[in-house]
Amino acid sequence: MQEIREAGEARMALVLEAWKLLRAIRGPVDTLFEHFERMSHTSACRALLEMGVMAASELAEALGVDELLLVRLMRVTTIPGPFSEVCAAGKNPESETNNPYTFAHRTGGKTMWEYMAQFPERTKAFDYVMQSQTQAAMPTVGLFPFAGELSKFKNDDETPLELCPDIKGRIILQCRSDVIDDISWEFPGIERMKYGFFTPQPIKAAPIYYIRRCLHDWPDEVCVRILKDIAASMDPAKSRLLIAEMYLPDQGANIEAAWFNMTMMTPSGRERTKSDWT
Numbered sequence: 001m002q003e004i005r006e007a008g009e010a011r012m013a014l015v016l017e018a019w020k021l022l023r024a025i026r027g028p029v030d031t032l033f034e035h036f037e038r039m040s041h042t043s044a045c046r047a048l049l050e051m052g053v054m055a056a057s058e059l060a061e062a063l064g065v066d067e068l069l070l071v072r073l074m075r076v077t078t079i080p081g082p083f084s085e086v087c088a089a090g091k092n093p094e095s096e097t098n099n100p101y102t103f104a105h106r107t108g109g110k111t112m113w114e115y116m117a118q119f120p121e122r123t124k125a126f127d128y129v130m131q132s133q134t135q136a137a138m139p140t141v142g143l144f145p146f147a148g149e150l151s152k153f154k155n156d157d158e159t160p161l162e163l164c165p166d167i168k169g170r171i172i173l174q175c176r177s178d179v180i181d182d183i184s185w186e187f188p189g190i191e192r193m194k195y196g197f198f199t200p201q202p203i204k205a206a207p208i209y210y211i212r213r214c215l216h217d218w219p220d221e222v223c224v225r226i227l228k229d230i231a232a233s234m235d236p237a238k239s240r241l242l243i244a245e246m247y248l249p250d251q252g253a254n255i256e257a258a259w260f261n262m263t264m265m266t267p268s269g270r271e272r273t274k275s276d277w278t
């Protein structure tokens, strides 16, 4: 009996040390995101089992379930198992006012954003997560040669850009009014503007319109509306639209992309595959 107890204790001690090692490797942000991985995996397994699913091929049709929904759930569960990936994604209809978030919170026809705006603490927490993610894991601004591209434009505006002092012009940060109101610190050289999608874009003929991590929150049809509003303000001769989003490979997504894709299901958005974008 004592041997069995000691072996059990030694095993638990080893597991604990392994956890400590894993945490040290992952670091604080990635360790936090591990909860998303586990949550996505558990919920996807549960949903798939409730559907009666144990393999992916042609199940969407056989089960009468939406193919994209099935593939999203399967994607999370094929990486650590128990399922194996054998096919790629299709499409599913989605609604910004009828999705897991609006169902869970009974939002009464409001989108997740409209509903969340009623609770400033939730908006604040959400914004904080966006900032932390950006600082820790998403240096996307550095991926595009803003200075080089902007220097190609002749500009009557004499304001030097704080971020690229050799270039003149304005940088305008747009977001929902509750988010703009929530910013309590100065952004030197960056103007803030309250702007909601689905209204005409007030900044006309800008050299660059930059939209980052917004389209993944919305279904395709809504993305088209958002993009049309931007397009209507662009100058075809000089304006460029820059979209910063992750994309999933058509097959073989990694676990981070898979749980992001699951998370985006919450408001009816999704992480799109390379072929979705092209």
Ligand SMILES: C[S@@+](CC[C@H](N)C(=O)[O-])C[C@H]1O[C@@H](n2cnc3c(N)ncnc32)[C@H](O)[C@@H]1O
Residues within 6 Å of the ligand: 113, 130, 131, 134, 175, 176, 179, 195, 196, 197, 198, 211, 212, 213, 214, 217
């Ligand atoms: C996933 S966050 C990305 C935030 C930021 N662009 C980034 O990359 O960190 C999506 C943003 O879309 C904003 N948003 C949601 N609905 C909006 C609307 N109708 N008009 C403008 N912005 C909206 C949210 O407030 C939120 O800040």
